[in-house]
Amino acid sequence: MNDLHLANKNGAAFWRALGPARGYELIERPGFLAALDPIRNGLRVVLTSDQPPAADLAELTDLLTSRAWPRVTIEDPYGVVSPPLTPARWPVMIRPAAPLPEPTVDVVHVRTEEQLAAVDKVVVEGFPLPHFQPYGSAAAVPPALLSSPGFDAYLIAVDGQWAAAGATITQDDVAGVYFVTTRPEFRGHGLARQLMYAVLRELDPLPVTLTAAAPAQHLYQSLGFTTIAESTWWSS
Structure with a gap:
């Protein structure tokens, strides 16, 4: 394959x-x-x-x-x-397994519905996802995902507030990264990089894939991801 x-x-x-x-x-x-x-x-x-x-x-x-x-x-x-x-x-980008530094901030591996609700809030407000706003009208990252095989999510807090989040899906011989975002008021401090350090170390030794938005491509390239194709997203 x-x-x-x-x-x-x-x-x-x-x-x-x-x-x-x-x-x-x-x-x-x-x-x-x-x-x-x-x-x-x-x-x-x-x-x-x-x-x-x-x-x-x-x-x-x-x-x-x-x-x-x-x-x-x-x-x-x-x-x-x-x-x-x-x-x-x-x-569309992929990264083979390779060493990375440990994160210098605490990255929380989500275990509870309360933590996953925090992921949902960061994703809805950080991406943002207008069709899931106002926050709480529906869950973009719903609690049922906690019991979904291969799903994991991660959070970073700054001064007691959840500031950055991301999620992964692992299936068979590959893992994928999704929903990596930082709330606007916490951007510019390298939180996405720290989150990715933790996520990629957690997923080692699997290859990891993602589809990159334009502002994040440089970050992912610096982490060892390479572009393998361009996917066309058709939207209304």
Whole structure:
């Protein structure tokens, strides 16, 4: 399995865990995984094959057009679809296992629902995620994830306030990093780097994948991640 397939496999695993935890309907076919939420998150699709069956593409088109979704996001790392949506390209990155320094701040490995609620608040306000605001209207990182196999989350506090957070999914021979963010008032102090030090040391010796937003690409490159592909994210 090449690195892109490995990364994409983990992306599907992430939504396989997150979707049901949020109460979404999942549809999984050989060519795609879709999470359906008609109220808030809309239609979220991960293309999982570079040669999806024609029947899967037809079903995906039907999903896209059969409802008035509040949002649509289709992750296509293989360049196999061209829906009537707005494209953006994001680098898919991977890092082989390699030594890293210990973090110089306390990074909390989340164990309780209260801690996971803090992760949720940091993610909703830090990314930000407007469709989950105001905070508390629904959980972007819901408590059910604590019992999801392979899921872990992490927090950093500054002066008694939760300031940075991130999550990981581990499946088989690869791990993926998601939701790494710092609340705006705590940015510029290297908290994301310290969080990643702890996360990557925890995941060692697995290769680790992620999809990087533009502001974080330099950080991830400095941590040993390299770009293996650009995924097209189609969105409404």
